[in-house]
Amino acid sequence: MSAQSLMEPDYTDWIGRQDTREGGVTPNLAAMLNAAVSHDLSPMHHIAPGMVLPSLWHWVAFNEFVPMSDIGRDGHPALGGFLPPLPFRRRMWAGGDVRFDGQFHVGEKLTKLSTIRAVTMKEGSTGKMAFVTVDHVTTGAQGGVVEEEQNIVYLDMPKSFRPPKQTPVPERLAYDERVPMNEVRLFRYSAATYNAHRIHYDLPYAQQVEKYPALVVHGPMQATMAIEAAERHTGKTPVRFSYRVVHPLFHDSDMRVVGALDPAGGAIDIGTATFEGYFGLKARMEWDTGARPSGERVT
Ligand SMILES: C/C(=C\C(=O)SCCNC(=O)CCNC(=O)[C@H](O)C(C)(C)COP(=O)(O)OP(=O)(O)OC[C@H]1O[C@@H](n2cnc3c(N)ncnc32)[C@H](O)[C@@H]1OP(=O)(O)O)C(=O)O
Numbered sequence: 359m360s361a362q363s364l365m366e367p368d369y370t371d372w373i374g375r376q377d378t379r380e381g382g383v384t385p386n387l388a389a390m391l392n393a394a395v396s397h398d399l400s401p402m403h404h405i406a407p408g409m410v411l412p413s414l415w416h417w418v419a420f421n422e423f424v425p426m427s428d429i430g431r432d433g434h435p436a437l438g439g440f441l442p443p444l445p446f447r448r449r450m451w452a453g454g455d456v457r458f459d460g461q462f463h464v465g466e467k468l469t470k471l472s473t474i475r476a477v478t479m480k481e482g483s484t485g486k487m488a489f490v491t492v493d494h495v496t497t498g499a500q501g502g503v504v505e506e507e508q509n510i511v512y513l514d515m516p517k518s519f520r521p522p523k524q525t526p527v528p529e530r531l532a533y534d535e536r537v538p539m540n541e542v543r544l545f546r547y548s549a550a551t552y553n554a555h556r557i558h559y560d561l562p563y564a565q566q567v568e569k570y571p572a573l574v575v576h577g578p579m580q581a582t583m584a585i586e587a588a589e590r591h592t593g594k595t596p597v598r599f600s601y602r603v604v605h606p607l608f609h610d611s612d613m614r615v616v617g618a619l620d621p622a623g624g625a626i627d628i629g630t631a632t633f634e635g636y637f638g639l640k641a642r643m644e645w646d647t648g649a650r651p652s653g654e655r656v657t
Contacts, residue, residue: 373474380468444488454581469497605636
């Protein structure tokens, strides 16, 4: 046995694994997502075939329909299929970096190539964790391309809730909106994404097994709402969206969607937040100013 395997499992065999999927967002699926993410300040779209897909709605285009026998205890497909069999059982959507080139449309055929880029063990304030970085390239039949890095984190089941540190929201904001959060919105987003992760709808499981105080608000839903507000307030079309979900948000408190314009222009720092004043998701949206998108990441 090598020294490496005595220390920690080696996942190098998983790096470079690929998965290709075909999908798309039908009018019916778009309507489901529309109803999940809309609110008073972001009214529902009139969905019709050919409508330009709002940013990040392609995340519902490749919903997975795995047999019940392949589902793990948490409601996600069990590890060891496309993703490596990590020794951690608590999954969270941690963040990503999305680059947009062109647009997708309702009803358009989309193809996604996913590649496992890295498995990185870390130790944070909440304990040991493994980040899985997956690169996705989504291509539309009409020429749009979205390239993204997705980071999923796996952690131990805690004995009690250990919140990560709080990142304060700046006082000077360009906008600060209140979005009603509740079980119904979480259920609707889970349904539209066919995401059976129990932390989003099964309160006894969320509290007793994963030890959250309440149901957990989906990271991708927060991202979808944050970028929608940024586009509405700036009137700009994003070329890049980088984000981290830095603290879990819960279904029993309304969510803030906030933004602070970068005085240098070309970007806005955005996020979701609690009414106690800290970020859930912390992100940056950049738009085309003629220059290349920056190499800056949200940390
Ligand atoms: C859908 C879906 C699932 C979900 O939607 S789950 C809900 C959405 N996700 C969340 O609510 C995650 C909330 N975030 C956290 O709970 C914490 O940020 C987290 C991920 C537990 C980490 O907190 P820690 O305090 O333990 O970590 P540190 O800040 O001490 O950092 C340790 C190292 O990790 C790096 N790191 C931290 N956060 C991220 C991140 N979001 N993305 C990438 N890397 C991250 C950090 O830089 C440190 O690295 P060093 O190299 O400096 O050690 C579904 O499942 O489908």
